[in-house]
Amino acid sequence: MPTMKAAVFVEPGKIVLDQKPIPQVGPGDALIKVTTTTICGTDVHILKGEYPVAPGRIVGHEPVGVIEALGPAVTSYVVGQRVIAGAITPCGQCHACLDGHQAQCGGKPIGGWRFGNTIDGCQAEYVLVPNAMANLAPVPDGLSDEQVLMCPDIMSTGFGGAESGGIKIGDSVAVFAQGPIGLCATAGAKLKGATRIIVVDGLPERLEMARRLGADVPIDFRKADPIAEIMRLTEGRGVDVAIEALGTQQTFESCLRVLKAGGVLSSLGVYSGKLSLPLDAIAAGLGDHKIVTTLCPGGKERMRRLMNVVAAGRVDLKPLVTHRFKLDQIEQAYDLFAHQRDGVLKIAITP
Numbered sequence: 001m002p003t004m005k006a007a008v009f010v011e012p013g014k015i016v017l018d019q020k021p022i023p024q025v026g027p028g029d030a031l032i033k034v035t036t037t038t039i040c041g042t043d044v045h046i047l048k049g050e051y052p053v054a055p056g057r058i059v060g061h062e063p064v065g066v067i068e069a070l071g072p073a074v075t076s077y078v079v080g081q082r083v084i085a086g087a088i089t090p091c092g093q094c095h096a097c098l099d100g101h102q103a104q105c106g107g108k109p110i111g112g113w114r115f116g117n118t119i120d121g122c123q124a125e126y127v128l129v130p131n132a133m134a135n136l137a138p139v140p141d142g143l144s145d146e147q148v149l150m151c152p153d154i155m156s157t158g159f160g161g162a163e164s165g166g167i168k169i170g171d172s173v174a175v176f177a178q179g180p181i182g183l184c185a186t187a188g189a190k191l192k193g194a195t196r197i198i199v200v201d202g203l204p205e206r207l208e209m210a211r212r213l214g215a216d217v218p219i220d221f222r223k224a225d226p227i228a229e230i231m232r233l234t235e236g237r238g239v240d241v242a243i244e245a246l247g248t249q250q251t252f253e254s255c256l257r258v259l260k261a262g263g264v265l266s267s268l269g270v271y272s273g274k275l276s277l278p279l280d281a282i283a284a285g286l287g288d289h290k291i292v293t294t295l296c297p298g299g300k301e302r303m304r305r306l307m308n309v310v311a312a313g314r315v316d317l318k319p320l321v322t323h324r325f326k327l328d329q330i331e332q333a334y335d336l337f338a339h340q341r342d343g344v345l346k347i348a349i350t351p
């Protein structure tokens with residue numbers, strides 16, 4: 001059986017480069033030869049054992065590649081075509097998908113997230129894409145791998161936070177945390193028409209990147225109290241939409257405390273343990289606040305739209321690629337990314 005190199009989860013604390021069989025193509029699948037992929041914060045949760053996946057699972061959920069083989073039921077694609085697939089791979093046919101909740105495919109929470117979770121992922125030479133006709137999105141001519149590398153996950157997720165927040169032209173928006181997803185939420189808020197985007201982080205290079213992507217006011221939480229500062233900037237009203245992009249009680253609560261009555265808290269973080277709602281921050285439940293959560297939207301139409309945004313020059317996320325490694329060096333790449341050394345934002349991995 002022919003084999004390929006792949007990053008494999010072994011046990012908490014251990015993701016290693018190993019040899020795995022090249023997947024067999026089923027009727028509705030596509031085999032993609034991966035040309036570029038990247039590591040996500042979620043992969044670090046898997047590495048640390050904070051999100052359980054089966055030992056032996058190939059990790060990674062952000063594939064850019066070329067069609068190597070197609071199942072007999074897959075039409076309207078050709079071998080050799082450059083494609084991406086979303087981190088979330090909905091079936092396109094179940095109740096949840098047809099009801100507009102593709103990320104929750106199958107009707108279970110997070111059901112659409114399969115790559116590197118419930119099926120093998122794409123930090124490998126090849127990846128099998130299930131339900132290929134619902135998921136393969138051809139890359140427009142002229143766009144490089146790195147230009148579309150953020151579409152499968154962080155761009156879709158970050159923009160999703162801005163979209164779920166229902167941002168309107170002229171809105172004031174606060175985004176708490178400017179890691180890769182928070183930065184994409186900032187870019188999404190700008191595209192949605194927010195005219196005052198206030199971003200909070202503790203790393204100057206991230207605040208600088210946020211400015212490049214559309215932030216108007218950066219706040220370094222180590223130098224100023226973000227809640228007082230945001231309330232001052234909005235003349236005591238609070239923001240229309242607050243986006244949470246970290247997944248902690250503190251950032252979630254801060255979002256509530258800077259939100260206007262009737263505002264929307266759009267949550268993107270992955271929380272652990274318990275999340276509590278301080279009643280004074282939500283007017284004892286009578287402030288007309290909305291809290292919405294979003295898992296990365298997937299599927300080929302979502303990917304087509306995001307690549308359109310890139311092709312139209314509306315957003316350039318390539319500067320988020322701060323480091324480049326070969327698949328052979330994936331263990332080093334994980335070490336750098338997990339420890340957030342050297343100003344790392346995203347790492348392009350090429351097999």
Ligand SMILES: [Zn+2]
Pocket residue numbers: 040041042043061087153154
């Ligand atoms: Zn991810």
Ligand SMILES: [Zn+2]
Pocket residue numbers: 090091092093094095096097098102105106
């Ligand atoms: Zn489905």
